[in-house]
Amino acid sequence: MGRTPRIAVKSAVSTTGVAVLLLAVLPTPVYAYLDPVSGSIILQVIAAGVFAGVMTTKRYWAHLKRAFGNLRERLSR
Amino acid sequence: MSEFHRNPASFRDPSGFVYRRDGLLLRQVNDTYRAHYDALMESGLYDELVSDGLLVPHDAVDPALAMTPHAYQVIAPEPVPFISYPYEWCFGQLKDAALLTLGVQRRALERGLTLKDASAFNVQFVEGRPILIDTLSFELRGEGEPWIAYRQFCQHFLAPLLLMAHVDVRLSRLFTSFLDGLPLDLVSDLLPRRTWLRLSSLLHIHLHARSLRRYSGVRATEHRLYRSVSQTALLGLVDSLESAVRRLSADPGGTEWADYERDHNYSDAARRAKEEQVLRVLEAVKPEVVWDLGANTGAFSRIAARAGARVISLDGDPSAVELNYRGIKEEGETGVLPLLVDLACPTPASGWANTERDSLEHRGPADLLLALALIHHLGITHNVPIARILEWLGRLGRHVLVEFVPKSDPQAQRLLLSREDIFHDFTQESFERTARDYFAIEWQRPVADTGRTLYLMRSLDGATSGWSRAGGTEANAPQVDAVSGT
Numbered sequence: 001m002g003r004t005p006r007i008a009v010k011s012a013v014s015t016t017g018v019a020v021l022l023l024a025v026l027p028t029p030v031y032a033y034l035d036p037v038s039g040s041i042i043l044q045v046i047a048a049g050v051f052a053g054v055m056t057t058k059r060y061w062a063h064l065k066r067a068f069g070n071l072r073e074r075l076s077r
Numbered sequence: 078m079s080e081f082h083r084n085p086a087s088f089r090d091p092s093g094f095v096y097r098r099d100g101l102l103l104r105q106v107n108d109t110y111r112a113h114y115d116a117l118m119e120s121g122l123y124d125e126l127v128s129d130g131l132l133v134p135h136d137a138v139d140p141a142l143a144m145t146p147h148a149y150q151v152i153a154p155e156p157v158p159f160i161s162y163p164y165e166w167c168f169g170q171l172k173d174a175a176l177l178t179l180g181v182q183r184r185a186l187e188r189g190l191t192l193k194d195a196s197a198f199n200v201q202f203v204e205g206r207p208i209l210i211d212t213l214s215f216e217l218r219g220e221g222e223p224w225i226a227y228r229q230f231c232q233h234f235l236a237p238l239l240l241m242a243h244v245d246v247r248l249s250r251l252f253t254s255f256l257d258g259l260p261l262d263l264v265s266d267l268l269p270r271r272t273w274l275r276l277s278s279l280l281h282i283h284l285h286a287r288s289l290r291r292y293s294g295v296r297a298t299e300h301r302l303y304r305s306v307s308q309t310a311l312l313g314l315v316d317s318l319e320s321a322v323r324r325l326s327a328d329p330g331g332t333e334w335a336d337y338e339r340d341h342n343y344s345d346a347a348r349r350a351k352e353e354q355v356l357r358v359l360e361a362v363k364p365e366v367v368w369d370l371g372a373n374t375g376a377f378s379r380i381a382a383r384a385g386a387r388v389i390s391l392d393g394d395p396s397a398v399e400l401n402y403r404g405i406k407e408e409g410e411t412g413v414l415p416l417l418v419d420l421a422c423p424t425p426a427s428g429w430a431n432t433e434r435d436s437l438e439h440r441g442p443a444d445l446l447l448a449l450a451l452i453h454h455l456g457i458t459h460n461v462p463i464a465r466i467l468e469w470l471g472r473l474g475r476h477v478l479v480e481f482v483p484k485s486d487p488q489a490q491r492l493l494l495s496r497e498d499i500f501h502d503f504t505q506e507s508f509e510r511t512a513r514d515y516f517a518i519e520w521q522r523p524v525a526d527t528g529r530t531l532y533l534m535r536s537l538d539g540a541t542s543g544w545s546r547a548g549g550t551e552a553n554a555p556q557v558d559a560v561s562g563t
Binding site: 051 | 302306
């Protein structure tokens with residue numbers, strides 16, 4: 001049980017990893033001297049969903065842990 | 078008529094620039110930056126960052142002190158005592174600077190702002206800790222906008238840290254050539270294949286490099302997903318970078334590292350005697366700034382710091398500098414700044430027109446140089462004639478405490494093990510004679526139990542070196558009359 005969210009995060013992350021990997025095998029035209037940041041921005045917007053997902057899971061997990069902690073504390077009193 | 082000096086490194090950002098007006102360090106905030114500056118100040122972000130020691134504090138001063146038209150405000154930032162550069166930092170320092178940058182970005186995001194720059198040159202070490210010095214790095218984040226400085230962060234921090242951790246710690250030197258950080262395609266090529274298997278390096282370096290190449294002709298703002306990046310996603314990106322950085326280490330390993338803890342050359346008694354003599358010199362010279370040249374892990378730097386000096390602790394060995402930095406962090410020592418500098422080839426001036434980043438010498442001179450057991454390394458290992466070494470020391474410091482190590486010393490003998498002794502001039506007699514061309518020898522003592530000698534010398538170049546630049550005069554120059562005893 002304790003490992004589930006972690007695994008979820010990891011698998012989400014690796015799935016996107018694979019998706020983004022596709023980016024790597026796409027043909028790579030080279031335009032030197034043009035906007036050097038575009039690729040950085042596009043990578044971010046593609047991966048944004050995963051980052052948001054991971055963050056939300058982390059928050060949810062922290063919230064859950066806190067709730068369980070409180071419950072355990074109350075029961076032990 | 079006021080005298081203005083624009084900082085030669087402050088010209089890229091249209092938001093403002095740093096200059097000196099009649100010696101006072103100021104930063105002009107331009108009209109174009111008004112909304113962002115107000116947001117920084119009014120959102121509570123500035124107060125939070127300053128009170129936590131993450132951002133350099135400033136005072137607002139009279140806007141009439143502006144250097145050019147279209148100024149919105151003029152601020153007086155607290156001056157940083159010594160500017161150092163990322164290529165002079167050890168692994169631990171670069172890592173801490175990276176974590177500082179990410180921590181600041183997280184707090185900025187939480188208040189609706191973002192860092193538009195993530196340059197390692199915007200971080201300086203003050204009292205042992207990294208601090209962001211670019212007050213104008215913040216801007217209001219447009220709805221759904223990605224992090225514009227993501228690439229810069231990867232080039233300035235993550236890429237060199239990965240190379241140092243996975244390939245060789247000496248690769249930090251690449252930074253001296255690539256002042257805007259290491260090109261990601263180069264780093265991707267240099268990193269071992271196993272880094273493709275780790276998500277953080279796969280995404281932030283390997284795919285990032287390919288994406289940069291693939292989309293270099295594309296207008297990113299026209300991408301259909303542009304402006305779709307949520308705050309949560311950017312916090313996730315910061316989290317991902319932070320865990321990638323935290324995981325990295327370049328640990329001193331093997332016996333060679335452990336040996337730094339011991340000093341082979343001295344008996345305990347000799348070492349204590351030498352420490353006592355150094356302390357006596359410090360008490361007499363009362364230097365504000367000490368440069369410890371060839372500081373190793375910084376034992377004598379700490380003695381100087383405890384005597385009240387601000388110490389720049391320089392060594393060319395990444396392992397020694399790393400241990401020095403870890404030591405000062407653990408001890409909470411705020412007076413020592415360890416830096417990685419090859420003294421046989423000190424940091425050159427570089428950047429645009431070679432004026433953007435200062436050479437080591439330009440950041441001097443020190444009130445006192447410690448050159449303890451250094452000269453034989455420069456003289457024998459690097460074949461630098463004694464006269465040249467002394468001439469350089471004379472420019473670098475107003476006073477210098479030299480420990481002369483004769484060729485008969487076991488350490489010097491080690492340097493001569495597999496080479497012909499061509500150093501006929503490397504004698505104490507020749508050292509003293511040459512020293513008088515550049516210095517007044519004020520005091521000399523043998524180091525007990527060794528064949529070594531300590532010399533305290535005053536540079537004759539003092540008038541032309543930075544002492545006068547710094548506003549000092551002979552009258553307030555450190556005096557050494559008080560050095561006495563054995």
